[in-house]
Amino acid sequence: MSWVRESLEGIEPYSPGKRASEVKRELGLDSVVKLSSNESPYPPVSAALEAIAGAAGTLTRYPAGAAALLKDKLRGLLGIPPAAIMVGNGSNELLRLLADVVLEPGDEVIAAAPSFIVYPMVARLRGATMVEVPLLGQAHDLEAMVEAVNERTRLIFVCNPNNPTGTIVSGAAVRAFLAAVPEDIVVCFDEAYHEYVTDPDYRTALEFRDEHPNIVVLRTFSKIYGLAGLRIGYGVAAPVIVETIDKVREPFNVNTVAQVAAYYSLEAQEEISARARENALERDFVEGELDVLGFGRAESQTNFVYFDCGGPAMEAFERLQRQGVIVRAFGRSRFIRATLGTRSENERLIAALGNL
Numbered sequence: 001m002s003w004v005r006e007s008l009e010g011i012e013p014y015s016p017g018k019r020a021s022e023v024k025r026e027l028g029l030d031s032v033v034k035l036s037s038n039e040s041p042y043p044p045v046s047a048a049l050e051a052i053a054g055a056a057g058t059l060t061r062y063p064a065g066a067a068a069l070l071k072d073k074l075r076g077l078l079g080i081p082p083a084a085i086m087v088g089n090g091s092n093e094l095l096r097l098l099a100d101v102v103l104e105p106g107d108e109v110i111a112a113a114p115s116f117i118v119y120p121m122v123a124r125l126r127g128a129t130m131v132e133v134p135l136l137g138q139a140h141d142l143e144a145m146v147e148a149v150n151e152r153t154r155l156i157f158v159c160n161p162n163n164p165t166g167t168i169v170s171g172a173a174v175r176a177f178l179a180a181v182p183e184d185i186v187v188c189f190d191e192a193y194h195e196y197v198t199d200p201d202y203r204t205a206l207e208f209r210d211e212h213p214n215i216v217v218l219r220t221f222s223k224i225y226g227l228a229g230l231r232i233g234y235g236v237a238a239p240v241i242v243e244t245i246d247k248v249r250e251p252f253n254v255n256t257v258a259q260v261a262a263y264y265s266l267e268a269q270e271e272i273s274a275r276a277r278e279n280a281l282e283r284d285f286v287e288g289e290l291d292v293l294g295f296g297r298a299e300s301q302t303n304f305v306y307f308d309c310g311g312p313a314m315e316a317f318e319r320l321q322r323q324g325v326i327v328r329a330f331g332r333s334r335f336i337r338a339t340l341g342t343r344s345e346n347e348r349l350i351a352a353l354g355n356l
């Protein structure tokens with residue numbers, strides 16, 4: 001006899017990796033840089049910090065359940081009606097809710113591999129079957145993903161830019177892909193890192209929504225906005241998807257502090273663009289140094305780099321950690337993902353890699 005669903009037995013819990021303070025204590029290091037979760041090296045924008053402090057006095061009340069002010073701010077910025085906007089406790093929650101409202105047991109879900117680890121998790125929770133399509137040259141192989149479509153396919157994830165490789169698929173490739181995917185299939189574009197993209201061939205999937213109402217676009221305040229600890233993200237989808245998610249989500253899924261911090265962060269677009277420019281400079285610097293060191297790497301359009309460390313990734317991970325640099329290693333592969341930090345953090349990463 002088991003008290004829990006048998007179908008959940010094979011699922012591994014998400015492993016967030018160690019916090020900088022734990023590594024510092026365990027290894028007796030003076031300082032540690034955490035470059036493992038693609039967080040921002042900068043604090044939240046000052047208007048957000050003020051709003052966070054100001055919101056403390058309102059915490060006796062439940063949050064705004066419909067996040068109406070935040071949705072209105074997003075409407076102003078994106079030109080999208082609030083009926084097509086959803087807000088979640090991180091975009092992670094929206095991934096889970098999307099799977100909840102789209103998938104029946106036995107349905108098929110297509111995603112790239114490797115891509116964001118949460119897609120197979122939410123698919124399996126619904127009893128759906130994950131169909132993973134290998135990357136081609138470290139980027140989504142959209143043509144092969146179209147070929148993987150069959151009558152059981154209900155949902156396709158396109159992580160653009162992709163985590164963990166940092167690569168993008170071009171607007172032209174997305175256009176051709178959407179034209180080939182039947183409209184009864186939901187196509188979710190995860191744009192958690194879109195603010196960092198500098199390649200002019202990139203297009204946000206929001207541009208294709210009028211022609212393809214089956215598109216869902218997810219975004220987050222955890223990356224460039226520096227609000228990972230508050231848990232807030234948003235999505236754009238057909239109103240019927242937003243309404244259905246409203247039926248199944250928790251009534252107060254996004255806390256008050258997160259809502260006001262996100263609202264005021266959106267007003268600081270100039271500061272956010274400056275951070276994106278800074279990130280692009282650091283990306284050029286780190287990629288240049290990786291090339292000098294001879295580590296084969298993917299073309300990043302994000303705030304992280306993905307490279308072949310020349311040996312077992314877990315071993316390299318341990319050796320970097322002993323030097324006070326926490327990165328992400330991918331299982332039994334040779335690939336490491338390192339988040340871009342400030343210049344001095346990046347120099348430390350490069351120096352540690354040089355010692356490998």
Ligand SMILES: Cc1ncc(COP(=O)(O)O)c(C=O)c1O
Pocket residue numbers: 037038089090091092093116159162163190192219220221222228231232233
């Ligand atoms: C591709 C991708 N999507 C979604 C998320 C989740 O972001 P959030 O913090 O909004 O849940 C992440 C976070 O690492 C990510 O890399």
